[in-house]
Amino acid sequence: MPVKIIRGDITKLHVDAVVNAANSSLLGGGGVDGCIHRAAGRELLDECRLLGGCKTGDAKITKGYNMPCKYIIHTVGPVWRGGHNNEPELLASCYRKSLELAAEHDCTSIAFPLISSGVYGYPKDKAIRVAMDTVKEYIFSHDDIDVYIVVYNRDRFEIDEKLYSDVNEYINANLPEMYSGSITEQEPRMNRDIPDDFDDYYDVMSIFSDREASVSEPLSSVQEYSTEKISFDDSLESMLDNMDESFSDALLHIIDSKGMTDVQCYKKANISRKHFSKIRSDVNYRPGKSTVIAFAIALELNLDETQSLLRTAGFALSHSNKFDIIIEYFIIHGTYDIFQINETLFKFGQATIGG
Numbered sequence: 115m116p117v118k119i120i121r122g123d124i125t126k127l128h129v130d131a132v133v134n135a136a137n138s139s140l141l142g143g144g145g146v147d148g149c150i151h152r153a154a155g156r157e158l159l160d161e162c163r164l165l166g167g168c169k170t171g172d173a174k175i176t177k178g179y180n181m182p183c184k185y186i187i188h189t190v191g192p193v194w195r196g197g198h199n200n201e202p203e204l205l206a207s208c209y210r211k212s213l214e215l216a217a218e219h220d221c222t223s224i225a226f227p228l229i230s231s232g233v234y235g236y237p238k239d240k241a242i243r244v245a246m247d248t249v250k251e252y253i254f255s256h257d258d259i260d261v262y263i264v265v266y267n268r269d270r271f272e273i274d275e276k277l278y279s280d281v282n283e284y285i286n287a288n289l290p291e292m293y294s295g296s297i298t299e300q301e302p303r304m305n306r307d308i309p310d311d312f313d314d315y316y317d318v319m320s321i322f323s324d325r326e327a328s329v330s331e332p333l334s335s336v337q338e339y340s341t342e343k344i345s346f347d348d349s350l351e352s353m354l355d356n357m358d359e360s361f362s363d364a365l366l367h368i369i370d371s372k373g374m375t376d377v378q379c380y381k382k383a384n385i386s387r388k389h390f391s392k393i394r395s396d397v398n399y400r401p402g403k404s405t406v407i408a409f410a411i412a413l414e415l416n417l418d419e420t421q422s423l424l425r426t427a428g429f430a431l432s433h434s435n436k437f438d439i440i441i442e443y444f445i446i447h448g449t450y451d452i453f454q455i456n457e458t459l460f461k462f463g464q465a466t467i468g469g
C-alpha cells in the first residue's frame with residue numbers, strides 16, 4: 115500500500131506491473147513508450163497490434179516480455195491544451211484504470227512514469243499533483259499494492275513554489291554551516307542521501323534490477339540529541355518517557371490514546387499492512403528512523419512527542435541534516451500530510467518516509 119517516489123529508469127524495475135505512457139495506437143513511439151518497447155522486445159509490439167488501440171484515459175494490459183516486470187499496462191494520457199479540456203480528469207482516469215487493471219491481475223506492485231508530462235506537454239507540477247492525489251485516493255481503499263511514482267533522471271520534480279522556498283529558508287536558518295554545503299536545489303537522487311534508515315533504503319533499491327546506484331553504508335544509526343525538555347505532566351510525551359516501553363508497545367499505546375484504529379494509523383503513515391503486522395507482533399521490533407517518523411506524522415505528534423517516540427527506538431531529530439530539519443518544519447507547522455512531506459523530501463534529495 116505505500117506510495118514511494120523514486121528516481122530512475124522504469125524499464126529496470128522489478129515490479130509486477132510497469133505503466134507505459136502510450137499513444138492511442140499502442141504501436142510504440144518516443145519517450146517512455148520507446149524505452150519500454152526497446153526493453154521488452156519485438157513480441158510486445160506483436161501483442162499490442164491485437165489490442166485495437168486505446169482511448170485517452172483508458173488502459174490495456176500486455177505481458178512484460180524481456181522487461182523484469184510481469185505486465186505492462188499501456189495507458190494514454192491527455193495532450194495538454196491549457197487545462198480546460200478535461201485534462202485533469204483524463205489523466206486521473208489513466209492512473210485509476212491502470213490501478214484497477216493491476217488489481218484484476220493480482221499485482222502487488224506497480225510503477226508509473228509521470229504520464230503526459232513529456233511529449234504530451236502536461237506541466238510537471240500539475241501532472242505530479244494529479245498522480246499523487248489519484249494514487250492516494252485509490253490506495254486508501256486498497257491496501258494490497260505498493261505504488262512507485264518514477265521520476266526520470268532528466269525530469270525536474272516540482273513542488274509548490276511557496277512551500278519550497280519556505281522549507282529552503284527553514285533549512286538555511288537551522289542547518290549549521292558545517293553541514294550545509296550550498297543549499298541550492300538538488301536533483302533528487304535515488305534516496306542516496308539517506309539518513310539513518312538503511313532497511314527502508316534497501317527496500318527501494320531492491321526493485322531496481324541492475325542496482326545502478328551504489329548501496330552505501332548507512333550513517334550512524336543513533337544520533338545523540340540533547341534538547342531542553344519541556345514537561346507537561348499529563349502529556350503523551352511524559353507518558354512515553356516514563357513508561358520505558360519498547361517502540362511497538364509505545365506505538366500501540368499512542369494509537370489507542372488517540373482513538374485511532376490500527377488501519378487508520380498505518381494507512382495515514384504510508385506503511386504497508388505487512389510491515390505494521392510485523393511491528394504489532396514483535397514487542398522488540400527495531401524500526402528504521404523513517405518508520406518511526408511516519409507514525410509520528412500519522413499520529414500528529416508534536417515535536418516533543420515525536421522526539422519521545424524516536425527515543426524508544428534509539429533515534430532523535432537533530433539539526434545536523436536536512437532530512438531532520440524538513441521533518442521538523444512540517445511538525446511545527448502542524449502539516450501532517452505524509453504525501454506532501456514525501457514530495458518535499460524527494461525535492462530536497464532526501465529519503466522519503468513510510469513503506
Ligand code: AR6
Pocket residue numbers: 122123124125135136137142143144145146147148149191227228229230231232233234235236264265266268269
Ligand atoms: N523511465 C521513467 N520515466 C521516463 C522514461 C523512463 N525510461 N523515459 C521517459 N520518461 P513521455 P507522454 C518520463 O513523453 O508525455 C510517446 O511518443 C518523461 O521524462 O514518455 O505521456 C507516446 O507514444 C516524462 O516525465 O509520455 C505518445 O505519443 C514521462 O516519462 C507520447 O509520447 C512521460 O513522458 C506520450 O507522451
